[in-house]
Amino acid sequence: VDPGAVDADRLRLSPEESHHLLRVHRAVPGTPFEATDGQGAFFECVLESVERRSAVGRIVARHVDRGELKIPIQLLVGLPEWRAVEQIVEHAVPLGVSALDFAVCERSGREAVGPQRLARLARIAKAALKQSRRSRLPALASSGMLRSGVQALGPGHRFLADPEGEAFTEDLEQSFQDPIQIAVGPPGGFDEGERRLLLDSGFTPISLGPSRLTTETACLAAISLLRNAL
Amino acid sequence: VDPGAVDADRLRLSPEESHHLLRVHRAVPGTPFEATDGQGAFFECVLESVERRSAVGRIVARHVDRGELKIPIQLLVGLPEWRAVEQIVEHAVPLGVSALDFAVCERSGREAVGPQRLARLARIAKAALKQSRRSRLPALASSGMLRSGVQALGPGHRFLADPEGEAFTEDLEQSFQDPIQIAVGPPGGFDEGERRLLLDSGFTPISLGPSRLTTETACLAAISLLRNAL
Numbered sequence: 001v002d003p004g005a006v007d008a009d010r011l012r013l014s015p016e017e018s019h020h021l022l023r024v025h026r027a028v029p030g031t032p033f034e035a036t037d038g039q040g041a042f043f044e045c046v047l048e049s050v051e052r053r054s055a056v057g058r059i060v061a062r063h064v065d066r067g068e069l070k071i072p073i074q075l076l077v078g079l080p081e082w083r084a085v086e087q088i089v090e091h092a093v094p095l096g097v098s099a100l101d102f103a104v105c106e107r108s109g110r111e112a113v114g115p116q117r118l119a120r121l122a123r124i125a126k127a128a129l130k131q132s133r134r135s136r137l138p139a140l141a142s143s144g145m146l147r148s149g150v151q152a153l154g155p156g157h158r159f160l161a162d163p164e165g166e167a168f169t170e171d172l173e174q175s176f177q178d179p180i181q182i183a184v185g186p187p188g189g190f191d192e193g194e195r196r197l198l199l200d201s202g203f204t205p206i207s208l209g210p211s212r213l214t215t216e217t218a219c220l221a222a223i224s225l226l227r228n229a230l
Numbered sequence: 231v232d233p234g235a236v237d238a239d240r241l242r243l244s245p246e247e248s249h250h251l252l253r254v255h256r257a258v259p260g261t262p263f264e265a266t267d268g269q270g271a272f273f274e275c276v277l278e279s280v281e282r283r284s285a286v287g288r289i290v291a292r293h294v295d296r297g298e299l300k301i302p303i304q305l306l307v308g309l310p311e312w313r314a315v316e317q318i319v320e321h322a323v324p325l326g327v328s329a330l331d332f333a334v335c336e337r338s339g340r341e342a343v344g345p346q347r348l349a350r351l352a353r354i355a356k357a358a359l360k361q362s363r364r365s366r367l368p369a370l371a372s373s374g375m376l377r378s379g380v381q382a383l384g385p386g387h388r389f390l391a392d393p394e395g396e397a398f399t400e401d402l403e404q405s406f407q408d409p410i411q412i413a414v415g416p417p418g419g420f421d422e423g424e425r426r427l428l429l430d431s432g433f434t435p436i437s438l439g440p441s442r443l444t445t446e447t448a449c450l451a452a453i454s455l456l457r458n459a460l
Binding site: 066067068069087090091094095096131132133134167168208209210211212213214216217220221222224225227228230 | 296298320326363364398441444446455460
């Protein structure tokens with residue numbers, strides 16, 4: 001629901017979401033449903049009426065940050081092929097990432113994700129958000145180079161998926177306050193200059209195990225570990 | 231490489247693998263390559279000759295269980311739709327699972343995976359094994375009901391992905407000796423009878439976090455956690 005369409009005790013869904021609720025889920029007045037504004041507010045509602053194809057719900061309960069992790073997880077990933085990009089969004093959003101940057105690396109072999117594809121990723125993220133019952137839409141970006149992606153990050157606890165790192169253990173798990181930031185290389189890995197940049201920028205290398213992982217599997221494994229540490 | 235095609239210091243690749251090595255990777259005599267028999271043996275080789283379209287490699291080093299986890303991880307998952315099944319195999323094999331059973335559950339709403347599709351999954355598993363540089367092919371199955379899947383398991387440390395469980399912590403991490411066995415529900419979850427069966431069979435419920443995960447995301451998150459505990 002658009003945050004502007006929520007008042008003290010009622011909210012109005014967009015025509016698209018109304019269609020979904022009324023036609024796909026066949027809601028009728030009195031049917032309970034849930035809504036989120038994607039900015040941390042989560043509403044339990046009861047369908048009250050339909051006005052000009054827009055469903056109007058009465059809000060019976062409000063929750064803040066329902067389904068969200070206590071600390072945000074941000075992912076900086078070396079841009080892989082498109083199918084892998086989609087898979088990362090599809091799984092990383094339910095796992096709770098708050099920001100995803102597909103940064104062009106030396107070994108990416110492709111240009112940054114353009115606006116049209118970013119819009120498609122935003123739709124995948126929105127569907128995953130609803131499905132997973134989270135309440136904050138993640139930020140999606142595609143930096144033209146790794147350095148810009150690193151510079152765009154604020155303070156954080158930084159981890160680099162790296163075969164030469166140590167396994168992630170509770171020793172590495174300080175009391176996280178700032179966001180957790182995870183860097184994962186593109187297919188073929190970060191090159192030496194990029195790896196050096198990340199180490200110099202405070203990323204701690206962690207190993208994800210004895211086998212070689214694709215970019216997309218490594219992203220999901222790293223998020224799963226850090227998410228569990230929260 | 232077929233285990234029968236390996237002798238003391240040489241191995242012979244199948245026509246299909248030879249084609250891949252010679253045509254796709256353009257190997258010539260003297261080119262180094264790696265091979266595994268999928269049963270734990272991993273060979274570093276040098277291409278020696280090509281006889282009747284079969285590449286013959288001289289073995290320069292042998293490794294046992296290269297890329298394998300110290301303790302096997304077995305996954306028992308409530309059968310989801312086909313696309314999710316493929317994604318689970320694609321990610322779970324690099325993450326190290328040694329056995330995967332897609333068991334038909336009350337809420338699966340479909341029949342067990344047939345022989346033709348199991349063969350397709352075996353091809354995906356083989357490709358993932360090579361890509362991840364593991365050395366043991368996982369066993370793939372599709373039990374007709376959850377109970378048969380549970381009965382087919384040997385002794386193990388059993389975990390059930392369950393929103394009502396506690397987070398997985400190092401407290402739960404005994405010194406694992408037997409295989410680790412993870413159960414993940416189908417879309418919609420295990421029903422009450424199935425959940426009871428799993429709890430009665432010694433599965434410890436562990437929560438994977440505050441958001442709702444699809445079957446496929448939950449599989450990957452659970453494997454990632456347990457894998458890291460090894």
